[in-house]
Amino acid sequence: MIKFFLMVNKQGQTRLSRYYEHVEINKRTMLEAEVIKNCLSRSKDQCSFIEYKDFKLVYRQYAALFVVVGIDQTENEMAVYELIHNFVEVLDKYFSRVSELDVSFSVSEIHLS
Amino acid sequence: MPAPIRLRELIRTIRTARTQAEEREMIQKECAAIRSSFREEDNTYRCRNVAKLLYMHMLGYPAHFGQLECLKLIASQKFTDKRIGYLGAMLLLDERQDVHLLMTNCIKNDLNHSTQYVQGLALCTLGCMGSSEMCRDLAGEVEKLLKTSNSYLRKKAALCAVHVIRKVPELMEMFLPATKNLLNEKNHGVLHTSVVLLTEMCERSPDMLAHFRKVSLVPQLVRILKNLIMSGYSPEHDVSGISDPFLQVRILRLLRILGRNDDDSSEAMNDILAQVATNTETSKNVGNAILYETVLTIMDIKSESGLRVLAINILGRFLLNNDKNIRYVALTSLLKTVQTDHNAVQRHRSTIVDCLKDLDVSIKRRAMELSFALVNGNNVRGMMKELLYFLDSCEPEFKADCASGIFLAAEKYAPSKRWHIDTIMRVLTTAGSYVRDDAVPNLIQLITNSVEMHAYTVQRLYKAILGDYSQQPLVQVASWCIGEYGDLLVSGQCEEEEPIQVTEDEVLDILESILISNMSASVTRGYALTAIMKLSTRFTCTVNRIKKVVSIYGSSIDVELQQRAVEYNALFKKYDHMRPALLERMPVMEKVTTNGPTEIVQANGETEPAVLETKPPPSGLQPASQANDLLDLLGGSDITPVIPTAPTSKPASAGGELLDLLGDLNLTGSPVCAPAFQIAQPPFLLDGLTSQPLFNDVAAGIPSITAYNKNGLKIDFTFERSNTNPSVTVITIQASNSTELDMTDFVFQAAVPKTFQLQLLSPSSSVIPAFNSGTITQVIKVLNPQKQQLRMRIKLTYNHKGSAMQDLAEVNNFPPQSWQ
Numbered sequence: 040m041i042k043f044f045l046m047v048n049k050q051g052q053t054r055l056s057r058y059y060e061h062v063e064i065n066k067r068t069m070l071e072a073e074v075i076k077n078c079l080s081r082s083k084d085q086c087s088f089i090e091y092k093d094f095k096l097v098y099r100q101y102a103a104l105f106v107v108v109g110i111d112q113t114e115n116e117m118a119v120y121e122l123i124h125n126f127v128e129v130l131d132k133y134f135s136r137v138s139e140l141d142v143s144f145s146v147s148e149i150h151l152s
Numbered sequence: 153m154p155a156p157i158r159l160r161e162l163i164r165t166i167r168t169a170r171t172q173a174e175e176r177e178m179i180q181k182e183c184a185a186i187r188s189s190f191r192e193e194d195n196t197y198r199c200r201n202v203a204k205l206l207y208m209h210m211l212g213y214p215a216h217f218g219q220l221e222c223l224k225l226i227a228s229q230k231f232t233d234k235r236i237g238y239l240g241a242m243l244l245l246d247e248r249q250d251v252h253l254l255m256t257n258c259i260k261n262d263l264n265h266s267t268q269y270v271q272g273l274a275l276c277t278l279g280c281m282g283s284s285e286m287c288r289d290l291a292g293e294v295e296k297l298l299k300t301s302n303s304y305l306r307k308k309a310a311l312c313a314v315h316v317i318r319k320v321p322e323l324m325e326m327f328l329p330a331t332k333n334l335l336n337e338k339n340h341g342v343l344h345t346s347v348v349l350l351t352e353m354c355e356r357s358p359d360m361l362a363h364f365r366k367v368s369l370v371p372q373l374v375r376i377l378k379n380l381i382m383s384g385y386s387p388e389h390d391v392s393g394i395s396d397p398f399l400q401v402r403i404l405r406l407l408r409i410l411g412r413n414d415d416d417s418s419e420a421m422n423d424i425l426a427q428v429a430t431n432t433e434t435s436k437n438v439g440n441a442i443l444y445e446t447v448l449t450i451m452d453i454k455s456e457s458g459l460r461v462l463a464i465n466i467l468g469r470f471l472l473n474n475d476k477n478i479r480y481v482a483l484t485s486l487l488k489t490v491q492t493d494h495n496a497v498q499r500h501r502s503t504i505v506d507c508l509k510d511l512d513v514s515i516k517r518r519a520m521e522l523s524f525a526l527v528n529g530n531n532v533r534g535m536m537k538e539l540l541y542f543l544d545s546c547e548p549e550f551k552a553d554c555a556s557g558i559f560l561a562a563e564k565y566a567p568s569k570r571w572h573i574d575t576i577m578r579v580l581t582t583a584g585s586y587v588r589d590d591a592v593p594n595l596i597q598l599i600t601n602s603v604e605m606h607a608y609t610v611q612r613l614y615k616a617i618l619g620d621y622s623q624q625p626l627v628q629v630a631s632w633c634i635g636e637y638g639d640l641l642v643s644g645q646c647e648e649e650e651p652i653q654v655t656e657d658e659v660l661d662i663l664e665s666i667l668i669s670n671m672s673a674s675v676t677r678g679y680a681l682t683a684i685m686k687l688s689t690r691f692t693c694t695v696n697r698i699k700k701v702v703s704i705y706g707s708s709i710d711v712e713l714q715q716r717a718v719e720y721n722a723l724f725k726k727y728d729h730m731r732p733a734l735l736e737r738m739p740v741m742e743k744v745t746t747n748g749p750t751e752i753v754q755a756n757g758e759t760e761p762a763v764l765e766t767k768p769p770p771s772g773l774q775p776a777s778q779a780n781d782l783l784d785l786l787g788g789s790d791i792t793p794v795i796p797t798a799p800t801s802k803p804a805s806a807g808g809e810l811l812d813l814l815g816d817l818n819l820t821g822s823p824v825c826a827p828a829f830q831i832a833q834p835p836f837l838l839d840g841l842t843s844q845p846l847f848n849d850v851a852a853g854i855p856s857i858t859a860y861n862k863n864g865l866k867i868d869f870t871f872e873r874s875n876t877n878p879s880v881t882v883i884t885i886q887a888s889n890s891t892e893l894d895m896t897d898f899v900f901q902a903a904v905p906k907t908f909q910l911q912l913l914s915p916s917s918s919v920i921p922a923f924n925s926g927t928i929t930q931v932i933k934v935l936n937p938q939k940q941q942l943r944m945r946i947k948l949t950y951n952h953k954g955s956a957m958q959d960l961a962e963v964n965n966f967p968p969q970s971w972q
Contacts, residue, residue, distance in 0.1 A: 053210060053211065053212075055210070056210050057243075059280075061248070064209075064212065064214065065212075067212060068212040082511075085476055085511065085512040085513075085514075086475075086476030086477045086479070086480045086512050086514055086515060087476075087477050088477065088480055088481075088514060089514060090514060090517075115401055115405070115441065115444060115445050115448070116477075116480075116481060117437065117440060117441035117444050117477065117478075117481055118397070118398065118401045118441045118445065120437065120441070120477065121391065121397060121398070121437060121438055121441050122398065125391065125398075143163055143167075144159075144160055144163055146206070146207055146210065147159075147203055147206065147235075147236065147239055150239055150242075150243075
């Protein structure tokens with residue numbers, strides 16, 4: 040099951056966040072900061088699945104934006120990895136060459152996507 | 153009041169903020185504006201305000217005052233309003249807020265709206281955050297929508313149904329009829345969501361699972377999957393050359409659930425799985441994702457062996473791939489399958505061991521776990537070398553796990569005692585501070601067991617701590633050994649290695665420096681002090697020095713040390729005649745199985761006097777009478793047997809209490825029996841110590857039997873059955889001795905087959921006087937829930953005529969009334 044879906048940039052600013060399980064609002068910022076710290080500390084040739092607390096993070100980097108999805112043990116990690124890419128491709132089609140600015144400014148549209 | 157700014161303006165303004173404080177200021181100003189605008193009940197700009205609020209919420213600022221506004225937006229007729237309203241509801245509201253119930257009516261109306269998009273919005277929101285009350289109310293509507301002809305709506309309704317089922321599992325029945333036609337879809341979106349719905353139903357309820365198996369869901373799924381693979385290029389579903397991989401993965405997962413533990417379904421799937429496995433392209437990640445799911449499915453269902461081999465080969469190929477993700481995934485699945493298909497995985501052992509050297513943390517962890525699973529008798533030396541090298545170089549978070557893993561593996565497969573001890577020493581020296589606390593007593597027990605290695609061990613340990621005594625577990629083990637075998641060390645007799653010349657003073661120097669050093673934990677100091685004390689009997693010329701050291705610590709601040717020192721002092725002064733007997737060598741401990749807290753408790757007639765210990769044992773389970781303090785020893789002229797301790801109370805302190813070490817002594821199980829037999833004890837053993845259970849209603853005379861009669865030792869069993877609990881049999885054994893010399897240190901141990909449970913209470917004594925002048929009685933309780941024939945294997949050890957005797961026997965002549 041997917042726990043959350045985040046798009047965070049390299050400076051740690053959240054561009055999009057969608058939680059599928061209830062998380063307190065102050066915990067959310069902490070969670071996001073920790074997650075992005077984990078992802079930033081990985082080098083390019085390390086694998087995209089990180090084990091974090093009791094679930095896994097699947098992340099993918101697109102220029103300066105990280106798309107991170109938190110999943111639990113029942114999900115197929117590679118399928119989620121593909122899902123991230125598919126999602127980004129959809130955004131690309133919608134905004135024709137999406138960039139981080141598009142994501143920041145059209146939050147509501149992306150949510151409904 | 154001027155029109156509130158648009159969302160884009162807000163975002164632009166916030167982006168210009170340079171510091172966190174500036175940003176906060178802007179946001180607060182905007183929040184104030186929004187709040188006043190809400191108060192004015194301004195309809196036109198409400199949606200803009202809520203949109204801004206949502207953005208601020210995402211950044212992490214509180215936005216709860218917007219919840220009611222969301223509701224108002226939902227109720228409005230404009231689509232844009234509704235859209236933002238529902239989005240706000242999804243993000244800001246959840247079941248914890250009371251406000252959400254007000255939405256129910258709105259959603260109900262919208263579910264019947266003429267525009268499909270509005271209906272879609274309502275379904276989405278319900279599926280996202282509907283509480284159980286809402287779901288109950290609206291499930292009927294959802295079910296109706298599941299049957300409409302509009303595929304857009306059907307797709308959303310299916311997902312909503314998934315959420316409803318998660319919240320209110322009882323409603324699953326309601327959706328059952330609608331599922332009949334779900335798989336006959338052309339639209340992939342609907343197909344996908346229906347598969348999700350079916351998966352959820354099957355996972356939640358085994359009845360549903362059985363129903364679906366009967367309704368021959370599997371052939372339908374197989375057909376769909378086949379179409380997907382066989383069909384050519386379809387632009388709308390294509391992802392890098394494979395059509396709709398997401399649907400494929402979902403179907404595979406559903407097949408996995410259907411095929412688990414079910415032969416018929418598994419058989420129906422075999423072909424398609426083989427086809428998918430061979431036809432999928434592996435050059436892109438997509439193909440690999442599908443293959444991964446296929447492998448997982450093959451492993452889970454009852455597939456034929458050819459298919460399993462295929463799956464493991466795929467995993468092997470993954471391991472050789474350069475892409476880290478794939479290797480990680482391969483290692484994870486191999487870990488799952490290593491239990492069942494051990495041999496097949498062994499073939500890839502070298503690759504796995506190479507992964508230990510990988511840079512990536514996740515991969516290293518997986519490779520380490522997998523390597524431990526793969527160690528067996530043949531490859532233990534090679535694997536151990538690799539693992540020790542890994543231990544040297546790995547990150548600290550791994551060291552503890554790695555060290556325990558190495559201990560376990562070494563224990564199971566050690567080719568020789570010396571190798572075992574060497575390995576453990578290597579672990580202690582490299583990762584000493586990360587070793588788990590229970591490793592120390594285990595190691596000590598291991599050392600005492602290998603009698604011939606004592607000299608070698610103590611010499612190596614001594615050399616190890618000569619240089620550096622900061623690693624606590626190493627120092628603890630070393631000081632214990634030096635205390636025990638100091639005389640061997642000094643006499644310089646070691647066959648395995650070059651003996652080193654050590655004088656008693658040097659040994660005492662080292663122990664004293666451990667005592668003084670700031671790096672030593674208090675537990676370690678305790679070990680060192682006791683070791684020094686023990687050496688007073690082993691060493692000959694330095695007794696005075698030892699006395700001095702001990703008396704110094706009589707006034708130490710550390711209470712533990714002080715207590716020990718005072719007792720030892722007393723031992724020197726007043727009870728000097730007892731000293732040699734008390735500080736004798738520890739007897740050989742028998743092996744305790746290391747697999748967790750198996751309750752192996754046997755009552756032993758231990759005659760080894762308990763080491764002075766006045767502090768009550770740490771765990772409350774041990775009865776107070778176990779603490780044999782000095783007074784007891786002096787009071788009773790016989791040496792009373794040590795009462796068995798509850799094995800689950802592994803000491804919380806790091807094995808520092810000597811009594812606990814002795815406590816371990818008493819936990820001798822005897823896995824001497826064939827693997828079919830098992831010694832199992834319920835943990836409430838100690839109740840039996842004080843009182844016999846109420847076996848008032850004795851079944852009429854079950855004949856007693858002679859279980860063993862050899863070499864003058866005769867053991868009789870008498871039986872009692874309880875009417876209150878017919879599966880319990882109480883056996884009272886009586887051991888008598890017809891020779892002309894006493895039998896001392898008598899220990900009776902018993903083992904029963906797995907279906908039984910055995911409880912041994914403490915014996916009356918450990919000496920059987922000669923000429924049948926007295927007997928030892930002991931009570932055994934046998935729990936026989938399956939009413940199987942009672943069988944027992946017994947092991948007897950005793951000292952007779954100055955030599956130690958040991959015997960094994962099987963008792964098969966139990967009368968039928970004792971177990972029927």
